[in-house]
Amino acid sequence: MIKYRFARSLSGILADINTIDGSSRIVANKYHCIGCDQEMVARIGERNAKHFAHRSVENCSPITYLHKLAQQTFMLTYERCLAEKTPFMFTITRPWSCTRHEALTGEPCVGEETVDVDLTQYFKKIEVEKGYKGFVPDILLTSNSGRVLFVEIAVTHTCEPNKIALGEKIIELTIKHEDHIEPIAAAHLRENRVRCHNFEKATRHGDICQAPCDRRLNVFVVYRSGKSILLEASIQEYQRIIARESVLHQEVTGWVRSQSSQISTYKEKVHDAYFKGIRLKNCYLCRYHGAGGIDSAVFCKLKKQDVASNDATTCSSYRPVSNKAEWDRIDTTNQAFAERKYDRALVNRFLPSLGRN
Structure with missing residues (x-):
């Protein structure tokens, strides 16, 4: 027999079995099914879970019951x-x-x-x-x-x-x-x-926040030492960055979104700053570099090893490119170098990511 939590009282009110006890059952002893309108009784014994049941077995659709119940x-709730x-x-x-x-x-x-x-x-x-x-x-x-x-x-x-x-x-x-x-x-x-x-x-x-913003910015910074970095900073931190004497150049590139885009953004800003005449040294600008190292972002074709992009500031072999066409030509992945230097299994593991770094 189907067990329901709700039924309709004689006054048309929806009754919840969880609110009915023995005394209220005696006072309001007739209920009707919300789905099929047949008479129901409240079962509130201690053995089984409280529920409404049809007084006699009927073909009642639980789907119709739920639809009409809702x-x-x-x-009734909206009218109230x-x-x-x-x-x-x-x-x-x-x-x-x-x-x-x-x-x-x-x-x-x-x-x-x-x-x-x-x-x-x-x-x-x-x-x-x-x-x-x-x-x-x-x-x-x-x-x-x-x-x-x-x-x-x-x-x-x-x-x-x-x-x-x-x-x-x-x-x-x-x-x-x-x-x-x-x-x-x-x-x-x-x-x-x-x-x-x-x-x-x-x-x-409009000016929605009306308070200090807690979102973080991407800030490209070039230091007087020639080093550069892409920082994540709050608005307040950004104000402190631009006040530092060690900062030669800074540029906000937008709001921080995902880590996957950080390297490509950094490379783009290094490239743009260099061809705008800003004095910086970076392995991404060196004619010996290749994009996509195994363990680091840059692969040095001269040393045949991975390097950090700011290693250029202390490298005696650093040779910057002279124009954008040269940079486009050498800024490629390094499968040939990697295959000669690293174990084949390691290469197979890392090569799919080379083009993204």
């Missing part, structure tokens, strides 16, 4: 919120674009924020299975100005593509078991736990 819970002037919240995410440091980074800082929206402030009317433009949403919310919001209950079937194509906003609630009713009964839905269709959210622009 539908009626939403309707309207009557009592309490909120029915929908927490959504909204993109933002902070322009506070855009002049420094060349791009805004972007992210997402959560916003609580009280649906009862916009939609004052609720109807169940009310036709709208040839479709019948499970629940139709309507504003005073005529805007609508569909609420669809998905137990086994998701929302039809044709209904989505209508273009109206849709909140689709996935209901797989009775516990999924609880957010509806609590009058608080969250976008990350439902499916939303046709929600076009405008990005909030």
